[in-house]
Amino acid sequence: MQLFQCQACGQRLYFENVRCERCGRALGYLTDVGVLSALEPDGAAWTAYARPAGRYRFCRNWEQMGCNWMVDAAQEHTYCAACRHNRTIPDISLAENLINWQKIEVAKRRLMYAILRFGLPHPTAASGDPEPLVFEFLAEVPGGPKVMTGHDNGVITIALKEADDATREAARASMGELYRTLLGHFRHEVGHYYWDKLVRDGGHLESYRALFGDERADYGEAVQRHYRDGPPVDWREHYVSSYATMHPWEDWAETWAHYLHIVDTLEMAGAFGISITPTVGDDAGTQTRISFDAYHAGDVQTLLDAWLPLTYAVNSLNRSMGQPDLYPFVIPPPVAIKLGYVHELVARARGLG
Incomplete structure (x- = not known):
């Protein structure tokens, strides 16, 4: 994630801002140029400082303060x-x-x-694609079925209760998870979607199976075994999380989610100009200066060389506040190889590899 700047007054802006705190101008995100822009009203539309030649409307969900993204006023789309x-x-x-x-x-x-920064395919239901990317956000109703977060043939379901902090934390604790967030759910579930698109449909099943295992193993049996017996005792040497041990599909989705965690966090760290140079010790592996575009890193090692020192620092800061580690995971060499595999497929998907 980037930092942005108000084009009218120079104030620093954050991705979710809807109004500049300094000059009071409305703000909207322009997907065509990837910028959060200051806006001026222009009749029934808006003129964007970041692209004065265009005219925009807010997404229809802006009316419920559900979205600050813009739509080209010349298009028929309302969302x-x-x-x-x-x-x-x-x-x-x-x-x-x-x-x-x-x-x-x-x-x-x-x-x-x-997804837009990576240039990954994201067909909508209106595109005619046989497996579009679709979201369903569902609330449980009294007497109705339990809503489960998950993915099924392009449809990503997020249970509304996951947005309730107390409910989500209770689930995290009861299931023995180190990490459970809304964004983490999205990143994990969309990993299943891109397994379909990049691995299955991309012709990479053999290389995937050589690294992650054979996804044809019975998934239902794998789930039962995982919750009955738990992960293998040596799972930390081969997987990024215990959940990843359950089935090759889950190993992929967990690895994918962590790849997105790494890239997006490094981009924000770079936007803040963060560098890590401990005042004691001489281990080069604890030092970094994040001055590259994480979304277009040439190889995964560039990302990891910056990521690991950053996690050492932020985890230590969290502990100083009495908080759990921000990134409570370890990346052993086999996981680094899997992350590299994800990196290569993403690069190919946008025509860079």
Whole structure:
């Protein structure tokens, strides 16, 4: 994620800002140029400082403060490039649903930012693609079925209850997870979607199976075994998380999610000009200066050489505040190889590899 700047007054801006705190101008994200822009009203539309020649409308979901992305006023679309993927949202006439849906939309836009930055395919239901990327945000109703977060043939379902901090934390603790966030759910589930697109449809099944295992293993049996027996005792030597040990599909999705964690966090660290140089010790592996575009890194080692020192620093800062580690994971060599595999497929998908 980047930092942005108000084109009218120079104020530093953050991705979710909807109004400049200094000059008061409305702000909107322009997907065609990848910039959060100051806006001026122009009749029924808006003129963007970042692209004065164009005229824009806010996404229809802006009316519920659910989206700050813009649509080209010359297009017929009423929803932005992110919200066109929504198929189902909860009943937002209910105040609690509205609040939780807004939280989900924040995480979704961060996911879609990454997809656009990578240049990954993201067909909508209207595109005619046989497996479009579709989101369903579902609330449980009394007497109705339990809503499970997951992916099925291009449809990513996020249970609305995951947006409730107390409920999500209770689930994290009861399941013994180190990390559980809305954005993490999106990144993991979209990993399953891109397994379909990049591995299965991309002709990479053999290389995938050689690294992650054979996905044809019975998934239901794998789930039962995982929750009955737990992960292998040596899982930390081969997997990024215990959940990744359950099935080759989950190993891929967990690795994919961590790749997105790494890239997006490094981009933000670079935007802040962060460098890590401990005042004691002489281990070069704890030092870094993040001065590159993480979304276009030439190889995964460039990312890891910056990521590991950054995690040592931020984890130590969190501990100083009495908080758990920001990144409570270890990246052993086999996981680094898997991350490199994801990196290469992403590069190929945008025509760089």
